[in-house]
Amino acid sequence: MTSSPLPPRRRVAVLLCWLALVLAAGWQISRTTFSADLSAFLPSDPDPQQRLLIEQLGSGVPARTLLIGIDGADAQVRAEASRALAAKMRDSGLFEQVHNGERSDWADVGAWLVEHRYQLSPAVDAQRFTAAGLRDAIEETLSLLGTPAGHLLKPLLERDPTGETQRIAESLIPSNAPRSEAGVWASRQGARALLVASTRAAGSDLDAQAAAQALVREAFAAVAPAGLALQLSGAPVFAVDSRAQIESEVRWLAVAGSLLVSALLLLAFASLPALGAALLPVATGVLAGITAVSLGFGGVHGITLGFGTTLIGEAVDYAIYFLIQSRKAGWRAWLQSSWPTVRLGLLTSMCGFGALIFSGFPGLAQLGLFTVSGLLGAALATRFVMPVLLPEGSRGQGLRRQLGRLGQAAVDALPRLRWPLLALGVAAAGLLAARGDLWHAELGSLSPISAEALALDASLRADLSAGDARSLVVVQAADIEGTLQRAEAAAARLEPLIDSGAIGGWDSVTRFLPSLARQRERLSHLPPAAPLRAALAEATREGPLRAARLEPFVAEVQRAREQSPITLESLQGTALAPLVDALLLQRDDGSWVALLPLQPIAGDRIDSAAVSQALRGLPGTQLLEIGRALAELYARYLGEAQVQALLGALGVVAVMALALRSWRRLLAVCQPLLLAVLLTMGTLALLQVQLGILHLVGLLLVVAVGSNYALFFDMLQRDGHADPDTLASLLLANLTTVLSFGLIAMSAIPALSAIGRVVAPGALLALLLSAAFAPRPAAVP
Amino acid sequence: MLAAFGLPALAFDLGALATLLAERRSAETRFTEERTVSGLDGPLRSSGTLSFSAPDRFARHTLEPRAESMVVEGNTVSIRRGGRTRQMALDAVPELTALIAAVRGTLTGDVAALRQHFRVQVAGTAASWTMTLVPRDDRLAAQVRELQIVGQRGELRTLELSLAGGDRSLMIIEPLPPLPPAPGDAPRTGTAAPR
Numbered sequence: 001m002t003s004s005p006l007p008p009r010r011r012v013a014v015l016l017c018w019l020a021l022v023l024a025a026g027w028q029i030s031r032t033t034f035s036a037d038l039s040a041f042l043p044s045d046p047d048p049q050q051r052l053l054i055e056q057l058g059s060g061v062p063a064r065t066l067l068i069g070i071d072g073a074d075a076q077v078r079a080e081a082s083r084a085l086a087a088k089m090r091d092s093g094l095f096e097q098v099h100n101g102e103r104s105d106w107a108d109v110g111a112w113l114v115e116h117r118y119q120l121s122p123a124v125d126a127q128r129f130t131a132a133g134l135r136d137a138i139e140e141t142l143s144l145l146g147t148p149a150g151h152l153l154k155p156l157l158e159r160d161p162t163g164e165t166q167r168i169a170e171s172l173i174p175s176n177a178p179r180s181e182a183g184v185w186a187s188r189q190g191a192r193a194l195l196v197a198s199t200r201a202a203g204s205d206l207d208a209q210a211a212a213q214a215l216v217r218e219a220f221a222a223v224a225p226a227g228l229a230l231q232l233s234g235a236p237v238f239a240v241d242s243r244a245q246i247e248s249e250v251r252w253l254a255v256a257g258s259l260l261v262s263a264l265l266l267l268a269f270a271s272l273p274a275l276g277a278a279l280l281p282v283a284t285g286v287l288a289g290i291t292a293v294s295l296g297f298g299g300v301h302g303i304t305l306g307f308g309t310t311l312i313g314e315a316v317d318y319a320i321y322f323l324i325q326s327r328k329a330g331w332r333a334w335l336q337s338s339w340p341t342v343r344l345g346l347l348t349s350m351c352g353f354g355a356l357i358f359s360g361f362p363g364l365a366q367l368g369l370f371t372v373s374g375l376l377g378a379a380l381a382t383r384f385v386m387p388v389l390l391p392e393g394s395r396g397q398g399l400r401r402q403l404g405r406l407g408q409a410a411v412d413a414l415p416r417l418r419w420p421l422l423a424l425g426v427a428a429a430g431l432l433a434a435r436g437d438l439w440h441a442e443l444g445s446l447s448p449i450s451a452e453a454l455a456l457d458a459s460l461r462a463d464l465s466a467g468d469a470r471s472l473v474v475v476q477a478a479d480i481e482g483t484l485q486r487a488e489a490a491a492a493r494l495e496p497l498i499d500s501g502a503i504g505g506w507d508s509v510t511r512f513l514p515s516l517a518r519q520r521e522r523l524s525h526l527p528p529a530a531p532l533r534a535a536l537a538e539a540t541r542e543g544p545l546r547a548a549r550l551e552p553f554v555a556e557v558q559r560a561r562e563q564s565p566i567t568l569e570s571l572q573g574t575a576l577a578p579l580v581d582a583l584l585l586q587r588d589d590g591s592w593v594a595l596l597p598l599q600p601i602a603g604d605r606i607d608s609a610a611v612s613q614a615l616r617g618l619p620g621t622q623l624l625e626i627g628r629a630l631a632e633l634y635a636r637y638l639g640e641a642q643v644q645a646l647l648g649a650l651g652v653v654a655v656m657a658l659a660l661r662s663w664r665r666l667l668a669v670c671q672p673l674l675l676a677v678l679l680t681m682g683t684l685a686l687l688q689v690q691l692g693i694l695h696l697v698g699l700l701l702v703v704a705v706g707s708n709y710a711l712f713f714d715m716l717q718r719d720g721h722a723d724p725d726t727l728a729s730l731l732l733a734n735l736t737t738v739l740s741f742g743l744i745a746m747s748a749i750p751a752l753s754a755i756g757r758v759v760a761p762g763a764l765l766a767l768l769l770s771a772a773f774a775p776r777p778a779a780v781p
Numbered sequence: 782m783l784a785a786f787g788l789p790a791l792a793f794d795l796g797a798l799a800t801l802l803a804e805r806r807s808a809e810t811r812f813t814e815e816r817t818v819s820g821l822d823g824p825l826r827s828s829g830t831l832s833f834s835a836p837d838r839f840a841r842h843t844l845e846p847r848a849e850s851m852v853v854e855g856n857t858v859s860i861r862r863g864g865r866t867r868q869m870a871l872d873a874v875p876e877l878t879a880l881i882a883a884v885r886g887t888l889t890g891d892v893a894a895l896r897q898h899f900r901v902q903v904a905g906t907a908a909s910w911t912m913t914l915v916p917r918d919d920r921l922a923a924q925v926r927e928l929q930i931v932g933q934r935g936e937l938r939t940l941e942l943s944l945a946g947g948d949r950s951l952m953i954i955e956p957l958p959p960l961p962p963a964p965g966d967a968p969r970t971g972t973a974a975p976r
Contacts, residue, residue, distance in 0.1 A: 140863050142825055143847055146816030146948045148880060151924045154946065157820070170867060177873035183920075188856075188872070499866050544821040601868060 011388045018385050022284065025291040032294040035206075035243075035301050052474050052622065053629045055593075061582050062235055062470070062626070063203025064096075067460040068195040068216065069187070069231035070224070077225060078193035079182035084223035085216070089197055092219070094212045097578040100195040101178060101185030108575040114156065114165050118560040119514060121164035122171065124522040128162065129532060129557075134539035137162035142545065158552045161545065171511060175504030175599045178464050187463040192231070194463050198582065199236065206243055209236040233457040241453070246302035249749050253306060257740045261316055264739065267399050268732050269323065274394035278319035281381040285315040288377025289370040296369050297362060304366040306744075306752045310759070311371065313740025314349075314705055315378030317733035318342060322386045324400065324729035327393035331386070334393075338726075339383065341715045344659045345708035346379045348652040352704040355648030356697070361637055364644075367697060400728050407727025414772035421772055425675040428682025438681075439638060439691050470627055471606045473506070473596040476620045480568060483584070483592035483620075484515035490596060490621050493614045502607035502614075505599040509583035512566075512576050519565045526561045529554050634693075641693045645700050652703055660714065665775075668717075669710040672769035676706050679769075680762040694751050698758025705737055705759070706766025713774035734767040795892055795903045798910055801935045803890030807834035809957050810937075812841075816950040831954065833888045839881065853881050876921045883914050883928055887937065899928070909933055 005011070070078050070085070086100040118124055127133040141163040144150040153166055160166075178185040178194055185194040197216075201208030213232060220230045258279070265275045289311060293300045321342055326334035349371075356368025432438060473490050477483040487510045494506045510518070527535065532554050533547070540547045564570075571580050585593045600606045611623050657666050677699055684691060712730055716723070738760050745756030809832045816825040829843040843849040850861045856871045858881075872878055879898040886894040895901050898921075899914035914928040926943040940952040 139847060142821075143827065143843070143849060143862070145821070146818045146825055146944070146950045148876065148921075148924045148942075148944065151944065151946070154818075154948075170865070173867055173869050174873075175868040175870075177870050179870070179872040180875050183875075498868075504868055544818075544823040544825060546822060549820070 005391045006388060014384055014388050022287060025287040028291045028294055033299045035299055052624050053626065061198055064199040064236055065234050066197045066232060066236060067234040067464060069460055070193040070228055071191060071231060072228045075182045079184045081224045081228055082184040082193040082195060085220055086195055088219035088223060089216060092215050094199060094215055095197045096200045096581065098197040101180055102183065112574065113168050116566055117160065117164040117168060118526060119519045119522055119563065119566055121167050123164060123167045124525055126525050129525060129527050129535060131535040131538035134162065134535055138539060138545060158549055159556050161550055161553055196464055203236055206240055210240045213237060213240060231456055233460050246306060246749060249747055250302060250306045253743060253747060257743055260739050260743060261736050264736055269394045270398035271394055274323055277386060277390050278316055278323060280385060281319045281378040282315045284381035285311055285374040285378030289374030292373035293366050293370050297366055301363055301366055303363060303751050304370050306749060307367055307370060310741055310744050310755060311374045313737040315374060316736050318379050318382040320733045321729050322382050323394040324725050328725055331391045341711050345711050346375060348655050348707040349375050349704035351651035351655050352648040352700050355644040355651060359640060359644055364641060403728035403731045404724030407731045408724055411727065411771050414768060417772055421675060421769065425678045428678040431682050431685055435685050438685055471598045471625045473615065474622050474624050475594045476591060478591050480592045481515055483594050484510055485517060486620055487594040487596060488515055488518055489618055490615060497610060497614055501601060502610035503598050504601040506596050507583065508596045509580055509594050513568060513571060513580055516565055523561060526557050529558050532557055638693050641696050645696050648700055649703055652707055665714055668773065668775050669714050672710050672766060672773045673703050673706045675769050676702055676762055676766040679765050680758060692754060694754035695758050698755040701759045702762030702766055705763050709767045709770040713770045717775045734763060737763045793906050793910060795901055798903050798912065799890035799892045801907060802887060805935045810954050811957055812952050812954050814950060814952045818948045835889055837885060839885055875918060876924060879916060879918055879921045887930055907934055
C-alpha cells in the first residue's frame, strides 16, 4: 500500500481521454454495417477465375434462386397449390422468374420465336434455301407429320415448311427436366410439387432476400389448404438463416460469456467494484476491435463479432493480473514488476495475430485486426485506466487465497511430470507425422448450415435436376456484340460434346439474342421471292407437299429479310427478358459476361476435361465449376493461413528472444508452448477431427495466450520465488480463458466451435506445461 | 366372335392377352409405316426396325426415307434426327410418357401401365386379337384419338394411330427375316431364329 495515487487532475484527464475514445468508438460502431454472408471468406484480390466465382456466388443466378417444395395431400391438390403460389409470386414483382412446369410459361415466347425464326434458327445457312437445302428441310419436317410429335408443327406447315420453329424449340428442350405430374413439376421420389424462382434482388442483399422468402411463406399460407407443407431451400435461404443464426449466437455467447466470467470474478474477488473494473478493459478491447475492423474494412462480419466473445476471456486476464498483483505493493510497483511481462505478452500476442492481417481473405484479416486492436485496447485500458480507478488493486479476498495455495501446490507437483509430459509430446508428434491427412476440411465447414437443411436442399436439387447451374462456361468481352460472338463460338464447340456424351446440353443467351453479325448473316441467306419460288418448285417436285401451298412461306421469308435485328433493348419487357438477364450480365466496368450453363446427361456428371479441351484457344472463354473452384479456393486459403500462422508463431518467438536476451530462458518459455500445441493437435488427431483454418487460428491463440503464462513463470523464476498472488492471478486468468472458450466450443456455428475446441484445452495445457517446465527458482530460500 | 361367346371359359380378355405378351422378353422387328396427312398429296411412307428388350428398352430406328432414331431406356429418351442428338427425361413430358407406356406396356403385357394412361378394350381371340387404347389424359387426347394394335398370339402385327386432327398412321410390323447377319450382329439372328 505504498504507492500514491495519481494527482486528481491527471486522473480526470485519463478518464476523460478514455471516455472520449469509447464514445468515438461507439459512434463509429453505430454506423457500421454487419454482414453474415460468405463474402468474408472469399479473396479480396481475386484472380480472373476467382472473380467469376465471386460474381456468381454474390449475384449469380444460384445466389438468388429459391427451391420450393410443396409436400402432402395428393397430386391434384399439390398442383393447384403450386399454380396458385406461382401466380402470387409472379404478381409480387419480387421475382425475375417463377417456374413450376406450367406450359403457359412458354405461350408468349412461342409466338415471338415463330416471328423471329429466321434470325434465330441455327439451321439457316447458305445451303438452306437452295433447292437441295429446301428439299432436305421439307423432308425432315414431313417426317414428323402424322405423328403425335407433329401436332405443333402442322398448323405452321405453310408458313414454316423448313421447320425452323421446330429446330429452335428442339434446342430449348432441357436434357434433364423435372418430372411433370398433374401439369406441374413434381418430385421423382415422393409426394412433392416443385417450383424454382429467382429473385430480382442480388443474392448479397439479404434484407431483400428475407423479404422474398417471407412473401413465399405468406403466399403459401394464403393459398394452401390444410395438409400441405412448404419446403424452402437454396442459397438465399441459407444466407438469411445463417445471418439470423449468427446474430442470435453472437448475442447468446456474449451474454453467457459475460455472465460466466463475471461469476468467476465475483467468486475470486467477492467485490463488485473489482468486477466492474475487471470488465472495463474487456469492454474497451471489444469496442476497439470492432471499431478497428469497421474502419479498416468498411464493415464487420458476423463471425468476427462472434470471435469477439472469445476476446472477453483473454482481455480479462490483464485486469486480473492488475487487480491481484498490484494489491501487494500498489500500482506503481505493478508497473515496474509485472507490466513489462504483460507488455511483452501483449506484444507476442499482437505479433501472432498480426500475421493474419495480411491475409488475402477479408474474413481472416478481420479476425487478425480485431484481435490485435482488441488486445491492445484492453491492455492500454488496464495500464492507464485501472490505476486511476483502483490504484491498489482489489481489496476483496474471495477465493484468492485458495487459488494461490492451489497454484503453489501445482507448481511444486507439476515439474515431477516433466518426463512423462515430454514423452507424451514426442508421441503426439509421432502421431501427427504418421497422419498425413490431418489438414482437410471444406469451405462449407465455415458456414453454419445444418445437416438437415443440406439434405433438404440436396433432395430438392435432385428433383429439379437442371436447376442449379453448378457448371457453366463463362464468356467475356469488352462489348455486348463481342461477348455474343464469343458465346456463339463457344456454343459451336459445345454442340459436338452432346453427341459424345460429355454433356447433356447447354444453354446460351444467343438462342434468343444472337450476335448482330450472326443475325445479319442468317438474313443474308434469305432469297428474294422469285428465286425462292423457283427453288421451292424444284424442291417439292414429286413430293407430297405442293409448292403452291407454300405462298405464306415465301411471303414470310420476304418479310423477314426486312426485319430489324433483335437487340437487348428490343427484348426488354418481354417474357424472354428474365432469361436473357440471367445469362447475360454487364459488369461495373462496362464489359459483358455471357453464361452458358451446362447440363449433365441424366444420372451422369459433366466431363469437365472434355469441355475444357473443346474450349481451348477461344479468347475470353472459361469453364467454371463452382464446387471445384470453391474447394480450390479453400485449399489456397488454408495453405496461406498455415504460412501466416507459422510466421506469426515465429514472430512470437522473435519478440520473446529480443526481450529475454537469453537462449536458455527463450527455450524454457518456448518448450511448454510447443508441447501445448503438439498435445492439443495430437488429441484432435486421436479424436479423428479434421483440422481446418479455424483450428489453425485456435492454435495461434494457444501460442498467444500461452506465451503470457510462460513469460510469467519466467518472471517468477527471475524474482526468485513464486508468490501466491501471482499464481492465483495466473490460475484465475486461465480459468476465465478456458471457460469462455469452452462456451464457444458449444456454439452451433462450426467456425466458432472449432476455435473453442482448440483453445479451451490448449490454454489449460499451456498453463500446466508452463508450470511443469518452469525453471527452478535460482535461489530457493 | 360368336365362338368366343359360345365358349365363355375361353373368353379372350386383357388378362389373357397380357399373359401372351409377357412371354416375349425381347423382339426385333421390321416396320413399314404409312401416314395419311390432310393437305398432302400422297401418303408418307417410312420403314425401319423396332427393337425391344425387357424390362424397359425400346428403340425405333427409321432407315427410309431419312435415318432417324428414338431410343427409350428407363426414363431417358434419346432422339436423333438430322444428325443431331437430343436427350430428355421421359417423365418430364406427360404425353410422351403415356405413348411410351402404350408401347412398352403392350410389349411387356403390363396391364397396370396401360390402364393408368388409357381406357383399354380387347377383342378377338388369342390367334388374332385387337386392342384399342383411348387416352385418359386430356392433353394427350387433344393429340391422339386412339391407338389400335392388332396381333397374333404374342406378336404385334399392326399399330394404327388416329390423331385428333384426322391424320392417321398405320404401322405394319413383321418379324425380321433371317437376313445374313451383319458382322457383330449375331445375337439378333439368335433371337429371331425360333420363329
